[in-house]
Amino acid sequence: xxxxxxxxxxxxxxxxxxxxxxxxxxxxxxxxxxxxxxxxxxxxxxxxxxxxxxxxxxxxxxxxxxxxxxxxxxxxxxxxxxxxxxxxxxxxxxxxxxxxxxxxxxxxxxxxxxxxxxxxxxxxxxxxxxxxxxxxxxxxxxxxxxxxxxxxxxxxxxxxxxxxxxxxxxxxxxxxxxxxxxxxxxxxxxxxxxxxxxxxxxxxxxxxxxxxxxxxxxxxxxxxxxxxxxxxxxxxxxxxxxxxxxxxxxxxxxxxxxxxxxxxxxxxxxxxxxx
Amino acid sequence: xxxxxxxxxxxxxxxxxxxxxxxxxxxxxxxxxxxxxxxxxxxxxxxxxxxxxxxxxxxxxxxxxxxxxxxxxxxxxxxxxxxxxxxxxxxxxxxxxxxxxxxxxxxxxxxxxxxxxxxxxxxxxxxxxxxxxxxxxxxxxxxxxxxxxxxxxxxxxxxxxxxxxxxxxxxxxxxxxxxxxxxxxxxxxxxxxxxxxxxxxxxxxxxxx
Numbered sequence: 001x002x003x004x005x006x007x008x009x010x011x012x013x014x015x016x017x018x019x020x021x022x023x024x025x026x027x028x029x030x031x032x033x034x035x036x037x038x039x040x041x042x043x044x045x046x047x048x049x050x051x052x053x054x055x056x057x058x059x060x061x062x063x064x065x066x067x068x069x070x071x072x073x074x075x076x077x078x079x080x081x082x083x084x085x086x087x088x089x090x091x092x093x094x095x096x097x098x099x100x101x102x103x104x105x106x107x108x109x110x111x112x113x114x115x116x117x118x119x120x121x122x123x124x125x126x127x128x129x130x131x132x133x134x135x136x137x138x139x140x141x142x143x144x145x146x147x148x149x150x151x152x153x154x155x156x157x158x159x160x161x162x163x164x165x166x167x168x169x170x171x172x173x174x175x176x177x178x179x180x181x182x183x184x185x186x187x188x189x190x191x192x193x194x195x196x197x198x199x200x201x202x203x204x205x206x207x208x209x210x211x212x213x214x215x216x217x218x219x220x221x222x223x224x225x226x227x228x229x230x231x232x233x234x235x236x237x238x239x240x241x242x243x244x245x246x247x248x249x250x251x252x253x254x255x256x257x258x259x260x261x262x263x264x265x266x267x268x269x270x271x272x273x274x275x
Numbered sequence: 276x277x278x279x280x281x282x283x284x285x286x287x288x289x290x291x292x293x294x295x296x297x298x299x300x301x302x303x304x305x306x307x308x309x310x311x312x313x314x315x316x317x318x319x320x321x322x323x324x325x326x327x328x329x330x331x332x333x334x335x336x337x338x339x340x341x342x343x344x345x346x347x348x349x350x351x352x353x354x355x356x357x358x359x360x361x362x363x364x365x366x367x368x369x370x371x372x373x374x375x376x377x378x379x380x381x382x383x384x385x386x387x388x389x390x391x392x393x394x395x396x397x398x399x400x401x402x403x404x405x406x407x408x409x410x411x412x413x414x415x416x417x418x419x420x421x422x423x424x425x426x427x428x429x430x431x432x433x434x435x436x437x438x439x440x441x442x443x444x445x446x447x448x449x450x451x452x453x454x455x456x457x458x459x460x461x462x463x464x465x466x467x468x469x470x471x472x473x474x475x476x477x478x479x480x481x482x483x484x
Binding site: 088089091092093095096097099101102103104105107108109110111112113114115116117118119120 | 294295296301302332333335358359360361362363371372376377379380382383384386387388391392404407408440443444445446447449450451453454455457
């Protein structure tokens with residue numbers, strides 16, 4: 001029993017090595033004839049009676065599959081070598097270097113049959129050209145002229161810029177100040193210890209509005225109107241407004257705090273499920 | 276019309292179609308001949324080939340696949356391209372057909388080198404080979420010209436291949452056999468390409484472009 005098991009292990013190892021070798025030949029990292037097909041077939045036959053499991057039989061089939069590929073590569077190798085076109089590139093390169101220019105040309109001329117091609121006009125083709133010309137409509141009929149639209153230059157109004165979304169309808173700094181006041185009021189009403197849960201502040205009726213508020217909140221923190229307090233243990237984020245903007249924070253090295261405001265989180269917040 | 280007359284007229288038509296350039300590339304596709312001459316166009320071409328033989332010309336067939344089929348089917352012939360080329364039995368081939376000897380030697384070297392590399396070789400290797408016998412400034416110009424004429428092709432990775440014209444014009448087996456069987460001799464004292472040749476070359480280049 002122990003001997004059979006040992007035989008199996010040995011057989012599997014041999015087959016795996018054969019597969020590796022075949023793959024190397026398939027990938028052209030080894031010469032095709034480094035593998036003796038007859039010997040390999042003998043090994044495959046020898047161990048075949050030991051295989052019982054599906055995995056073992058699969059391994060056996062895989063070896064045969066790779067062997068078939070190697071035989072194909074060997075056959076192509078033989079074909080290529082047997083044709084007159086195969087020459088050792090180094091030998092040919094040497095020959096080319098050693099052959100004189102004149103001799104090379106005379107050899108080439110013996111193997112060269114240049115094509116004949118005429119480019120000549122005839123009376124017929126000229127007549128065809130004339131007929132075509134006569135039937136051709138004048139260019140101004142074929143290509144309609146488009147008058148370029150007159151564009152006048154003028155200054156863009158604030159309303160136009162807002163319409164084109166270049167400017168917001170509320171000036172950003174005043175919007176930010178307004179938002180800061182709102183944060184302070186919010187904290188005064190619902191906050192605890194001068195701070196409020198981040199989502200309770202940015203959360204709005206629609207997801208779009210929530211994202212807009214989160215965007216503005218990030219500027220409140222960046223420009224020193226407020227700060228974030230992150231409880232890493234509870235994974236909670238609070239926002240705390242300052243009484244006065246702290247411009248000195250702008251001169252310090254700041255760190256970025258990414259806060260995901262996903263639609264899923266917003267829905268949870270709406271349902272009161274977001275802790 | 277008698278059978279002879281019908282074939283006579285078909286041969287005339289085939290001659291015009293084969294000799295005169297109808298597309299950007301010379302020659303004509305089998306299906307065009309089929310459409311114009313009928314299903315017996317291979318026979319018409321055989322007859323034309325017989326007429327051309329004393330003139331040292333031949334009708335040459337280049338099949339889509341690199342390998343020439345022994346007994347081509349009508350489908351294979353329809354997909355093939357037909358050309359008129361020099362047959363090469365007469366001594367007229369001593370002429371260089373308007374090529375400079377340097378340029379033709381460069382083409383011969385490049386083609387044989389690519390054949391030896393199983394049909395593809397990096398451009399820098401070809402340049403390295405040409406620099407042995409060709410002035411540096413000329414190598415790039417010549418390779419571009421070989422590409423433009425359809426002797427060579429180059430892919431995005433800088434690999435060079437043999438293109439349609441080499442397949443149509445050059446007997447690759449014969450070329451390699453002759454190079455290998457040629458007597459080894461030291462490179463002849465190649466005449467240095469003079470500066471005036473360079474000017475002529477550039478002028479020629481400008482004209483052809």
